[in-house]
Amino acid sequence: MNSHKIGTREEWVTARNELLAKEKELTRRSDQLAAERRELPWMPVEKDYRFDTADGPKTLAELFDGRSTLIAYHFMFGPSYEAGCPTCSSMADSFNGAVPHLNARDVTFTCISRAPIDKIQAYQQRMGWTFPWASSFDSDYNFDLQTSEPEETVRGWLANGVPPIVARNADMCGTEPLGYMTERPAMSTYAVEDGNVYLAYSTTARGLEFMMDYYAFLDRTPAGRNEGDQPQSWVQHHDKYPARA
Numbered sequence: 001m002n003s004h005k006i007g008t009r010e011e012w013v014t015a016r017n018e019l020l021a022k023e024k025e026l027t028r029r030s031d032q033l034a035a036e037r038r039e040l041p042w043m044p045v046e047k048d049y050r051f052d053t054a055d056g057p058k059t060l061a062e063l064f065d066g067r068s069t070l071i072a073y074h075f076m077f078g079p080s081y082e083a084g085c086p087t088c089s090s091m092a093d094s095f096n097g098a099v100p101h102l103n104a105r106d107v108t109f110t111c112i113s114r115a116p117i118d119k120i121q122a123y124q125q126r127m128g129w130t131f132p133w134a135s136s137f138d139s140d141y142n143f144d145l146q147t148s149e150p151e152e153t154v155r156g157w158l159a160n161g162v163p164p165i166v167a168r169n170a171d172m173c174g175t176e177p178l179g180y181m182t183e184r185p186a187m188s189t190y191a192v193e194d195g196n197v198y199l200a201y202s203t204t205a206r207g208l209e210f211m212m213d214y215y216a217f218l219d220r221t222p223a224g225r226n227e228g229d230q231p232q233s234w235v236q237h238h239d240k241y242p243a244r245a
Contacts, residue, residue, distance in 0.1 A: 049141045052134065053133075069107045070190040071102065071187065073088075074183075075092070075112065077115040078113070078114050078179055082173065082175065083126075083173050084123055085180075086172050092111070093127075093129075108132070109132065111134070112133075112134045112136050112142075117134075127238070151182060154181040165232070184204065186202060187204070188201070
């Protein structure tokens with residue numbers, strides 16, 4: 001038996017128009033927030049960070065690849081991982097195709113992870129991605145941005161037990177919970193002007209949901225996200241879902 005409310009066409013149109021007004025208001029507010037993001041002050045990046053890339057060692061300024069803006073996604077892939085975080089990987093399936101469009105607007109996109117570059121390249125080949133990906137292995141970069149934490153700090157977090165989602169994701173990444181939890185996802189936007197690099201914006205946690213295209217689709221279905229009390233516990237690497245998924 002259908003448990004959802006059933007209505008006539010007139011009732012549906014009335015309800016849909018009421019919802020549409022709220023959706024339009026949300027869109028206008030989103031435009032306002034985007035303008036406020038652009039007005040944030042820029043913070044100079046004064047440290048000389050170095051990264052390993054497919055094209056050899058690069059500075060942060062060189063990661064811009066000649067463009068005025070750099071978006072860096074801090075992909076959870078630590079030195080002890082054998083595969084990237086499944087949630088970060090699900091996001092990469094979406095943003096991989098966006099890179100040429102960003103480049104056309106004078107924006108370079110790259111992922112940055114602490115895993116060594118050979119591990120990154122092997123995993124990227126497995127997943128079929130082509131976006132730029134830099135390694136900050138043996139660098140202070142992640143720790144300075146607090147996208148990585150020392151193991152001694154994480155050990156304290158796990159003193160009262162390992163959350164099920166952490167145990168699951170660590171296993172999918174081929175590492176232990178301690179190693180898995182040293183990394184956290186984030187996105188940073190940088191600007192370069194007169195040869196100087198500035199941090200213009202950053203976000204993490206639910207601020208990254210705009211990169212999860214599948215949530216936008218699920219939010220427009222009758223069942224919604226339907227995740228229960230363990231968000232993202234269903235997310236896997238795209239080559240690990242059962243054949244029917």
